[in-house]
Amino acid sequence: MSKKVETLESVVIRFAGDSGDGMQLTGTQFTETTALAGNDVATFPDYPAEIRAPAGTVAGVSGFQIHFSSLEVFTPGDAPDVLVAMNAAALKVNLPDVKKGGTLIVNTAGFDKRNLEKAGLTKSPLEDGSLSAYRVVAVDVTALTMKAVEGTKLGRKYAERSKNFWALGLVYWMFTRPLDHTIEWINAKFAKKSPDVAEANIAALKAGHIFGENAEVFAHSFVVPPAAIPPGRYKNLSGNEGVALGMVAASQLSGLDLFLGTYPITPASDILHHLAALRHFGVTTFQAEDEIAGVTSAIGAAYGGALAATTTSGPGLALKGEGLGLAVILELPLLVVDVQRGGPSTGLPTKTEQADLLQALFGRHGESPIPVLAPATPADCFWVTLEAARIAVKYMTPVLILSDGYLANGVEPFKIPDVADLPKIPVSFRTDPNGFFPYERDENLARPWALPGTPGLEHRIGGLEKHQKTGAISYDGENHEAMVETREAKVQKVAESYAPTEVHGDTSGELLFLGWGSTFGSIRQAVRTLRVQGHEVGHVHLRNLNPLPNDLAAIMKRYKKVIVPELNLGQLAFLLRGKLLADVVSHTKVQGKPFYESELLEAAAPYLEKKNELTAGSRAHGSERADA
Amino acid sequence: MSSLPVLAHTDPSALTRKDFVPSAEVKWCPGCVDYSILNQVQKLLPTLGIPRENFAFISGIGCSSRFPYYMETFGLHSIHGRAPAIATGLKLARPDLDVWVVTGDGDSLAIGGNHFMHALRRNVGLKILLFNNRIYGLTKGQYSPTSEIGKVTKSAPMGSIDYPIDPVSFALGSGATFIARAMGNDGPQLYDVLTRASQHKGTALVEIFTNCVIFNDGAFDQYTENKAEQQLRMVHGEPLRFGKDGSKGIAIDSHGRPTIVAGDAPNVLIHDEQSDALSFLLARLNPPEFPMSFGVFRAVNRPAYEQLAGDQIAYAKSKKKADLQALLGSGETWEVK
Incomplete structure (x- = not known):
């Protein structure tokens, strides 16, 4: 029966x-x-x-x-x-x-x-x-x-x-x-x-x-019938595995051997576990004595010509701060992954939070700019890691990836890409000793990658400020200012390589949801519901937190209000107010849990014209209008 | 599959000391022993049969850590205490390089103690030169982890109450495979020890006593002024003798404690660089009761860390092809049509 x-x-x-x-x-x-x-x-x-x-x-x-x-x-x-x-x-x-x-x-x-x-x-x-x-x-x-x-x-x-x-x-x-x-x-x-x-x-x-x-x-x-998913071969991918695969793919696409220097910490350790099993790809995983040795061993490997990376969570990023300052002044490529968790201190080590954004941007001594990226979903961790590697070697800079516990352990279907379609990551090493200066710059303001072992390129670099042309130690104030400004300008230049910012939903109207990182899903779901109800709502999800996209300010101006939901006390909102003088509405939550769709609908309500009653899951009874 | 450039190396047989002297002006204080150490290293490197471009000198912070600027090699002047960790990463990524670490007593034993210990126990192929002047010079005269009890400094006007750490004992406890000590101002002695260190596979630690003329002048005078009585020269396989014409020897009494006997006494110990117990006993000999030991305390063979790491990668590569497409598609997959 x-x-x-x-x-x-x-x-x-x-x-x-x-x-x-x-x-x-x-x-x-x-x-x-x-x-x-x-x-x-x-x-x-x-x-x-x-x-x-x-x-x-x-x-x-x-x-x-x-x-x-x-x-x-x-x-x-x-x-x-x-x-x-x-x-x-x-x-x-x-x-x-x-x-x-x-x-x-x-x-x-x-x-x-x-x-x-x-x-x-x-x-x-x-x-x-x-x-x-x-x-x-x-x-x-x-x-x-x-x-x-x-x-x-x-x-x-x-x-x-x-x-x-x-x-x-x-x-x-x-x-x-x-x-x-x-x-x-x-x-x-x-x-x-x-x-x-x-x-x-x-x-x-x-x-x-x-x-x-x-x-x-x-x-x-x-x-529950099958979903209309783009055709292709899929597998389930967690964020931590996505980062690991992204690193190996970046290694293969750049031709650089991967070196991971890291110290175990929840919720980042699985990246180490994944990579430790991939030695046949020429991957070296170094379980260091502490977080500091994690980043500094990676700096040493980058100096030697490896695709170097270090992985951690918030407390570990704090310990790496001094090393990152060195990486900034040395101008060596380096991937830094912070899988955020509830803080401060040991905080909520197994719960998610987005409260390391300002640490990632500013948590170092001196003027110490680093490009910062954030994946939106577990599968996006793969793509963001590839993009971070591209930026690191192109601009000769450390790059920071802000994942979090929710992305790291969450799983979603990942459409397995064809390796032939993946973007190449071109790398060039300086080999010509004629006219070589270690801090001479190319059109991207990047300095040459000059590896030990290259005849005629013997030179010294270090943490001391250098002369902007010769690379020799310089204590000159004006030279220092020029170098500080150049390092900043180099990082700002990264924005020129971005694709135009993608706007989902209505490209102007009542309300723009502006988010970053793992809040993507909750926001996208809420935007879908609101648009089904007839509201003019858009969604921009920032993948690049530093530098911000050049077209962002203009997009924000097309909406009556911009709401910024974050799992912290308003760090991106603070940044947008400071950098773009933008009057945004900050909506925050720090309970170690992601946003619920219902919470976002409630937060949006005061800024919307009265339409239907707002309920989560309204999509079930209608379909979203086609994107404008 | 690394895309590192394949380069023709320069001929090391033509190298001379001059090739390792850069144009940069050396800026240590006049009379600093560091000049003498620099000179010995610049003399040694051209004899090693290694192309100049394959040397990399990594340092931390302190007077000694200026060393890379004065070597015409690749050099990285890094941050306080972290040189062993940076050098470990470099050596793992580039085992073809000859990597030297230059550090001081504060750099390696205070702020960098953890990295120092782990480099030693892992046996990474690094030559670590520890310039021990028993004082903080660059920050102008605070006591260091190797300063003696009671030392009066700006930060200890009533005398230091910190018990000093002995780098050699520390290294023995950390499982180091090569440990030596030399006087910085004794060129031939230093040269011999550096030569031995340069040939060692794995971590080679050389503690070098370096007089700081400004903040700790005369700290090591006793070993120079009365060399015969104050220096015990350790030579593998030879009796441990000191004093005029080797008139005294080191032996062990019935309690297992070191004792001084006549140089021709039958129980004078024979130096053995592979004896743990003897290395430790020699490390703990201290004036005024005993002379200070110089030479090689310990030299044993253990696979170098980068060798073990490289072997694992080579083995993994021999067992499994690096196929990115297969990796991306591994695990449970399904087709959406």
Whole structure:
């Protein structure tokens, strides 16, 4: 007996449980299966800061959210439609986010007295009527898993660990997803090493799926049809992996060997992990003794002719400040990646924030200009890294990339490019000793890259100010001013190489959303909703924070108001006011979480003419007008 | 696949000292021992059979760190304490270069202690010349990490209460593979030690006692004025003797402590550059009870860091082709039509 199938446009689902419950794995499997089914997806993992928080406690809750749709998806979604909660703590932490009327799938075995106590609850929410606004599917997942794996040789303790697969199986049934991808994955992962584990996991997965089909709790299952995505071959890509691939691609396209000097720090360490596995591309990864050695070893490698990079998060960027000053005055190419997290200090190390913008621009001693770029999405991390490498070698300058925890760990489909179509990164080294001066400049104001080992080019450079022509040490005040101005002018010149700034939506009108970095998805989603409602709204998302695009001021003037949403206390707004004398509206949030679409709609409301009632997700009932 | 230019190198056999003397005027204080060190290095390099363009001198901050400006080679005068880290990056990227680090007692043991320690333990192929004058010269006379207890300086008018660190013991503790000490004003002694250092694979540390004529004048006079009594010359395989005509020797008593015996006593220790215990004992000999040790404390073979790093890359390349298209398309993929 097959049940009815209902078609939906978009669904947001969150898996939540104890950090030992395998929720990240469950979420990843669901994401892959969903992407294979042709939906557009965006994900957001959310895990505890503690390495091993006590099981069952609120501090130990780990979550993974997936937004999948038959339309283009820009964010992991605001409020989950479905929450899978493996214990009381997971329900307590995540319930406030769930859509009213949403579905809660709860594992009743995680709501015994001990679990309630650990979650700090006196009564079970399953029994006190507090969940009446939701559709609650209460199942003893643990017991049903044990029953499903009875035939296998696994001991009780191990068998119970398959319960995440049982839950995944149930959710696969809910959204009419096939099991074959996950079964293949389980076999590849466990069949050789521990066939018993593979057998148990597959049994649990199938049991969950069958439960959905047969149990009386679900009236029907749902289908989210494939999205209209540009044709091509895709894979899921996280921001950190995007940066790593971008670096390797830049290395191949420039012909420079990649050198990464870095010190482990959350949430940037995965870039190191990805690159450490790619030695066959001639990649050297150097796990330095500290952040300072991370950047200075990279400076040494750049001096030697490598495509050099260093990766970090906010506190590490502070430590690298002195080294970056050296890189600025040496005028050597260098990629610096700051995967921002909540600060100051250790702050919220596993949560996202955009509060390092001003540090990136100005957080050094002296006049120390550095081009700054920010990727908008996980897949964009790849493209921004390529662009940063192009700027670094063309202008002989360090370049800073501002990623963040949300991009770093978030995943989106990445259209695999054809290597032949990637932009080349031309590099030239000085080899002619005739008339060589280390600080003579080309038309881009870049100095020559003169490598040790080149006969006749023996010369000395360093942190001391140099004579603008000969490169010899100079303490002359006027020469210093000329050098300071030249270094600034060189960085400003980078803006001449930008493509015209892209304006999404209405190119003039009531309101311009001006954003940067990982807020892209939330803003784009909000702009889509507002335009469906008939508002004249545009969206400019800055990829280049320094220098700002030359055409930006003119674009901003075409709107009655410009709103700048940021996950900080208004750093880009501060910059725009200072640099462009622009009267922008700053909208900020610093909760370690991305913006919800609803928050942006609310922030925009005072600046819009009254049209329809503003609700998130209005797109579901109309289509956005074609871009002007 | 690196696109670094392939260049014909100059012939090193024709090099002379003059080729390493740049036109820049040397600006150390008159009478500074640094001149003597510079002279010995400029004498040594042309003998090594290495093209001039393959030398790179990396320094930090301090009087000693001006050194690269006075060498007609590639040079990078960097920031305080970071020279070993910069040099590590350079050597990893360019193992073909002969990389020298010039540093001082403040640069390497105060602000740069961490980088110094890690360069030593990793055994990066660097020659590190540590000019130890036991004072801060460039900032005009504060005590340094190697200043003796009780030293009166502008920053310690009542005398320093910081116990001094011994660079040789520090290097031994860090697992350095080559450690030597020389008097900066003793040309032949310094030249010998530098020659040994230049031949070492891995990190070679040479501590050089450098008298600061302005802020710490006479700090090392005792080793010059009464050389025979105050200097213990370590020679691998030879008895550890000092005094007039080798009349005294170093031995170990029944408690394992060093003791002075007659030069011809049967228990005089034989120097062994590969003995951990002996190297440490010699590092801890201090006046006034004992002479100060000079020469090579320790020289052992351990693979250089850049060698290990290069081997991993070469092995990885032999196992797997570097195919960017395949890398971009790796993992689970799907086709959208």
